[in-house]
Amino acid sequence: MDAKLVNPFIDAFTAIMPQIGFQDIKRTGITVKERSVESLGVTVLVGFTKAIKGNVAYNMSEDTAKFIASTMMMGMPVASLDDMAQSAISEMSNMLTANAATNLVAMGYETDISTPSISVGETFVVKISSENYLSVRMDLCGHTVEIDIAVQ
Amino acid sequence: MKKISVLVVDDSMVSRAVIKAALSGTNFEICDYAENGMEAIEKYGALQPEVVTMDMNLPDANGIECSKMILAMNPAAKIIMISAMKDHNLIAQGRSVGICSFLQKPVKTQDLLDTIWLVCQKDSCNVKSLQDFYVKPFAKGLRKGLFSLAGLESKVHTEVNKEAFVEIDGIAVIIGLTGDPVGRAILHMDTDAMQKFSESMLNKTMGEELAAEAVTASVEEAANIIIGRGVSLINDVFKDKEMRITPPGTICGHKIRIANAKVLSFNIVAMTRLGEFKLNIGFAEGD
Numbered sequence: 001m002d003a004k005l006v007n008p009f010i011d012a013f014t015a016i017m018p019q020i021g022f023q024d025i026k027r028t029g030i031t032v033k034e035r036s037v038e039s040l041g042v043t044v045l046v047g048f049t050k051a052i053k054g055n056v057a058y059n060m061s062e063d064t065a066k067f068i069a070s071t072m073m074m075g076m077p078v079a080s081l082d083d084m085a086q087s088a089i090s091e092m093s094n095m096l097t098a099n100a101a102t103n104l105v106a107m108g109y110e111t112d113i114s115t116p117s118i119s120v121g122e123t124f125v126v127k128i129s130s131e132n133y134l135s136v137r138m139d140l141c142g143h144t145v146e147i148d149i150a151v152q
Numbered sequence: 153m154k155k156i157s158v159l160v161v162d163d164s165m166v167s168r169a170v171i172k173a174a175l176s177g178t179n180f181e182i183c184d185y186a187e188n189g190m191e192a193i194e195k196y197g198a199l200q201p202e203v204v205t206m207d208m209n210l211p212d213a214n215g216i217e218c219s220k221m222i223l224a225m226n227p228a229a230k231i232i233m234i235s236a237m238k239d240h241n242l243i244a245q246g247r248s249v250g251i252c253s254f255l256q257k258p259v260k261t262q263d264l265l266d267t268i269w270l271v272c273q274k275d276s277c278n279v280k281s282l283q284d285f286y287v288k289p290f291a292k293g294l295r296k297g298l299f300s301l302a303g304l305e306s307k308v309h310t311e312v313n314k315e316a317f318v319e320i321d322g323i324a325v326i327i328g329l330t331g332d333p334v335g336r337a338i339l340h341m342d343t344d345a346m347q348k349f350s351e352s353m354l355n356k357t358m359g360e361e362l363a364a365e366a367v368t369a370s371v372e373e374a375a376n377i378i379i380g381r382g383v384s385l386i387n388d389v390f391k392d393k394e395m396r397i398t399p400p401g402t403i404c405g406h407k408i409r410i411a412n413a414k415v416l417s418f419n420i421v422a423m424t425r426l427g428e429f430k431l432n433i434g435f436a437e438g439d
Contacts, residue, residue: 036404047328047336047398055328055401083316086413114328114398115336115436117410119320124405127368152399 005151006030006134008103009056012096013138013147020092021071022140029137036125037135037148041065042081043126044093047114048101054151055128056100058093062120064143065089071141081120090116155181156272159201161192161218163211167234167257171205174261180268189213189221196222196229203268206251208235208242216242220249230271234259240389243285247390253280279312279416282333286386287418287433290337293382294422294431301374302352306422306429313417317409318432322346323368324410325375328398329383335435337382337397338410339375345427346371352426372400378431 010027017025037043037057042065044058060068062081069085070078072092078085093116101111119126129150136147158180160171168185175182183199186192189210196204204222208215219231231251235242238256246254252271255263270280291308298304318324324340341349350356350367353374376397383395403410415434422429 039403039405043403045326045401045403047326047330047401049328049330049396049398053399055399057401083411083413086411090411090413112330112396113334114330115334115415115434117326117336117338117401117434118413119324119403119408119410120317121320121405121408124403124408127402127404129399130369150399 012099289385290382297378
């Protein structure tokens with residue numbers, strides 16, 4: 001896949017996360033991967049289609065998901081990934097992908113996005129493409145969020 | 153228990169008698185009858201019934217025009233159209249004005265009671281209309297897809313998903329739905345059903361080696377075809393919606409939970425000789 005298509009997703013992350021309460025954001029790595037993503041515990045999948053088609057997966061540990069949900073809810077303690085916390089993670093993924101889609105439109109790629117699907121489990125793998133995909137690691141206040149992007 | 157009031161709009165004496173018989177002895181009570189559109193509008197305004205059954209052909213108006221006027225008085229009015237015709241065009245027109253559900257004459261008692269009950273539930277007009285117009289095509293897509301891909305006959309059952317998550321044990325193929333409405337579809341099954349389905353789809357005999365990748369790929373392809381077929385059926389009816397599907401994302405593992413956060417979802421289960429094939433269709437809930 002074309003590496004330039006990754007930037008709209010990274011830009012979305014760095015633009016949106018500060019708006020929902022995260023100040024310290026760094027990109028710590030980018031790698032080409034193939035086949036399946038090993039879930040870190042919580043993986044949110046959002047599909048997109050129209051001028052370009054593919055999937056983006058936001059992959060994080062359950063602790064990170066709870067930290068994100070808590071921060072988004074103004075520091076409210078989040079002991080478990082309950083309905084409210086899941087809603088927050090879903091909302092974040094939706095905002096990130098919608099913003100990435102806006103960035104893609106600005107590059108000339110009309111893009112529609114689907115509803116996020118949050119999967120939670122101890123060990124599972126997620127396949128987002130039958131070919132290579134790009135995996136970007138972002139550091140969010142000491143927590144890692146992996147963004148896996150596959151474009152057909 | 154308070155009875156639910158129903159206004160029956162129909163110019164045929166026979167149809168009115170059929171509906172009366174169907175509702176007798178139930179918790180639904182006919183508050184009045186209207187034989188034409190003008191009478192229906194007047195009686196709706198005066199009686200404020202909870203549910204209206206509406207015939208399509210009235211002497212002075214058609215059922216859609218009449219429903220439109222009732223919905224202008226009360227946008228939350230719950231109207232069930234009961235007519236001799238029930239085609240795509242009629243459904244599309246009726247749905248666009250806000251009719252909740254459609255039944256065809258002769259209406260079966262149980263169908264009528266179920267439908268009235270469903271439209272009376274909270275936010276049920278939305279649930280019922282999603283089920284009728286967006287979920288049924290996927291159920292059809294699943295049944296036909298399983299048959300054409302692997303020669304599987306199935307019994308299909310659909311229900312509203314009341315759980316907070318969809319439990320996965322085996323494989324789940326997630327395909328996003330874009331357009332109107334936005335959502336996602338998940339085809340899932342256990343490992344045993346997946347293996348057998350793949351063998352059947354790829355014409356392999358039992359015991360013949362099948363690479364894990366080929367198994368996954370065949371389920372992905374099946375999901376693409378089944379969900380794609382459902383979306384095509386929807387687009388055939390609602391030509392302005394232009395729903396599209398995204399490429400599949402596949403999850404494999406055990407005890408995985410896919411959250412039902414911010415979606416209203418439906419479970420469609422196809423029971424076959426190779427096991428159960430489940431399709432969960434979720435639509436984004438408005439904020």
